[in-house]
Amino acid sequence: MLLADVVAASAAVAATRSRTAKAQAIAAALRAADPGEVGPVAAWLAGELPQGRVGVGWRTLARAAPPAAGAPSLTVAAVDATLTALAGTAGSGSAARREALLAELLAAATADEQRFLVRLVGGELRQGALEGVVLDAVAAAAGVPAPGVRRAMMLAGRLDETAALALGGGQEALSAVTLRVGRPVRPMLASPGSSLDAALADLGPDVTVEHKLDGARIQVHRDGHDVRVWTRTLREVTGGVPELVERVRALPCRTAVLDGETLALDDDGRPRAFQDTMSRFGSDGAAEDAAVLLSPFLFDVLHLDGRDLIDEPLSVRLDALAGLLAGDEHAPLRMPGVRRPTPEQAAAVLDEALGAGHEGVVVKALDAPYAAGRRGRAWQKVKPVHTLDLVVLGAEWGYGRRTGTLSNIHLGARDPDGGEPVMVGKTFKGMTDELLAWQTRTFPAHARAEHPWGLELEPELVVEIALDGAQRSPRYPGGVALRFARVLRYRPDKTAGQADDVEAVRALLAGD
Template sequence: MQFVDLAATSAAVTAISARRGKIDLLAAALRGLAPDEIEAGAAYLAGELRQRQIGVGWAALRDAPPPAERPTLTVARVDAALAEIGEQSGPGSQARRRSLLGALFAAATADEQRLLIGLLSGEVRQGAQAGLLVDAVARAAGVEVAEVRRALLLCGDLKTVARAALTGGAAALRGFGLQVGRPLAPMLAQAAATVDAALAATGFPAAVDDKLDGVRIQVHRSGDDVAVYSRSLADLTARVPGVVAAVRALPVRQIVLDGEAVVLDATGRPRPFQETSARAARRPGAPVPGGADQGGGAGQEGGAGREGGAGPGDGAAGDGDLGQGGAGGGGAPGSAPGAGADALRPYFFDLLHLDGVDLLDEPGQRRWAALADAVPGGLLVGRTIVSTVDEANAAFDAALNGGHEGVVVKAAGAPYDVGRRGSAWVKVKPRHTLDLVVLAAEWGHGRRHGWLSNLHLGARDPATGGFVMLGKTFKGLTDELLRWQTERLLELAVERDDWVVRVRPELVVEIAFDGVQTSPRYPGGVALRFARVLRYREDKSAAEADTITDVRQFHAAASERT
């Protein structure tokens, strides 16, 4: 297939809002791919690279050569070029990578360059993410959507599933099975504003789990062989020896567990997320990063820590990568064999396979009962089974009082489903907001080209009368808001270049965020986690914005709770 045809499909998908229309366009493009192009083409249609990362950042994309006048690239040729760029390493690799990238862009037309920039920057905004691609693969291959979703759960890679469906149909999809040692796409949680809203989705009985800051882990054991994977299916095994030792000590032959890993302090309390994230990212033998700034974070909704862990029939679950979850009073500190005082400790909330028996299709309560029988209480996530709204709200209050971020509510009768944010698992946490001042904004790219997008956010410093930067965000901005803020910020501009527009600190914006963490990157020493725009507050002056003292007090209070 010509790459320009794929670029045209991407543009067409962007131009329409109807889900059915998007699926029709995507399915037609998938049918046009050669067998050896399906994996790359499916990835491009999902807005990502088959290789995920190839070492190319925005700086390398700024000086693209003029576009070619006529299209010559195929999907296969683009995939091969990107793979070659990603394989460069050693002395001179940066120059070779830049040369190869320049050659690829020189061969691309203007439309193709736009898609390449979007893929390399992660800014393809066509609304064709994994959920739509699953439906499109099913339509293109003439199979049931449920068959594609099931294969995706067991395989964990939509590109591989797409190739199987398009080349082998339903029979090939049925060939996917749970294999101990091969990670699965994890079940995820959607969000709700209140516990009542979560229960409206899950019904009763329901499990209410503490939600802490930890790293989502999926652990596979066969005999003495143990493998640990992240939410994104990256192999973490060598980085988490305490987790490996804890699972190897279980009295089982084969097991697949879903859970959290968290760093505890000497008293058994969980450390801040960025410490857990930094330790999970540390390769064997490398020094532990000191206060690494993990600004964005991602999240596993789970957690451990209610007194006594989980009992038979109880259950917990979650969603995230280097994410939310963790351990508290319920998991016995030091219970993970081979784990030092500052090592990652595992806490599990779901059981997918046990000694030759798959449990994916079993209802939650049965999986959780089997989990409680197979795993000691000190390694189980804390949870409460509830049958009334009052019980659930009490569990939520207890979670917050215990220093947790919130809870995740799960339907007790639901099977373990593919990585979709369905109504069976629903996360609830209090929303924190601050009124901050816009200090600057960066020009957008991809779909946001021509608009000021990424906002630099500052808190008022009462000591100096100035403003202290806390981080950046482009989340929560609608097209209408992007247009408005671009016009407004250009009116306030005091300095501008091709990348950033600095403005008079006058415009106040209400920002929602999940937490405050230590950050050496910013002058105030703290940064917001998961910041997103709620609304602009033109009714407020910059003098009424929240202060850096407010932010530091919030950080201190959160630290005391954990």
């Protein structure tokens, strides 16, 4: 298969806003690919590299800009091999070798192919096909039910492998994908709840109500003496969190997959600032501030001593977790909470969480299996103030005492159909002088375009916004706008694909 065929499919995807049409274009490309090409094609059309980071930055991409080839000749296999070689280049002189490999690749590419490759390698390929659209396309191309593809993806954690399995072996191959200790699972996510009473009314009395911490999500796998830790984005940070490793290594089990949160506490047991917790997670997995100790709080178990629990209801998983942590009274690892509370008991859990300095509570249905990678209604997070994780789309130059700083930020919610984020408002509130300085230093590196009013940004940075609700508005393309939005903090632990979507904003409309 020629790279030109993938580029044409990418252009077709970008030319339509229809999720169905996007999936059909991708499915056609997958059917045309040879078995060994399916994985790379699926990943590329989702804007991903199967190799992950290949060690090439924008400066290298800008320098490696030879004249374009007159006719397409590059194959998918050849491009994939070069990207693998780029990712494996290390040691003395590696920068020069990478630049030479990249220049050779681009010299064989047409102008359209060059633009595609530069955006793909630079992480800027946004054609409106997020992972969910590509998974729908994989199901259509393979002629298998979409739920089976999604389940295999969440357990395998790799889009390219899942696509190759589906088209190569169908439903049988997908069904063979199971939870494996040592391979991280996409975390189950909670949807915003409008209030505690509303969450309880929605889910009924068969729930657990647990503290919602202002910490970092962790997934911990243990296989004998070996313990490994991953973040929400499935980045391994084992080397940077030795205290978490030791706590889990001391548990009375042989194998386990545990889900929870971790955060830094002060001497009084109250949570330190979110930034203090995140200082322990360096970009390479090493601790940036080893003086800040992390405390783990576990709230789920997906596997225990040879038994997979991921499809069991939460009540069964909590029983297993309680048995595992039963002898840990002096330094409890269990997330505080109450099962099947009365409304008064649930309110007391919320008061207790807020009094301890935490964000609120999560209400979870006890009959729900673990829906890896899903933000469903079975888990609902309740905070006294509405919060949303949104994408920064732009920033305006300030005036008055903010002259010279990038101040008023433009906020976008994720398009659930895979398009560009949908703008839902602006805010300059909640920004300290330190944060304004950080924005002014950081935003230019993410600029898509520069205007007299400020910068238009690539949709990469996620910010947590507090707001009083939402209102209908013809001013923005989504028909909805934020009310009294203010910045709480930036979320380096989240990607733009994990931001809240526009439906989460619409759910806050008064009376809806």
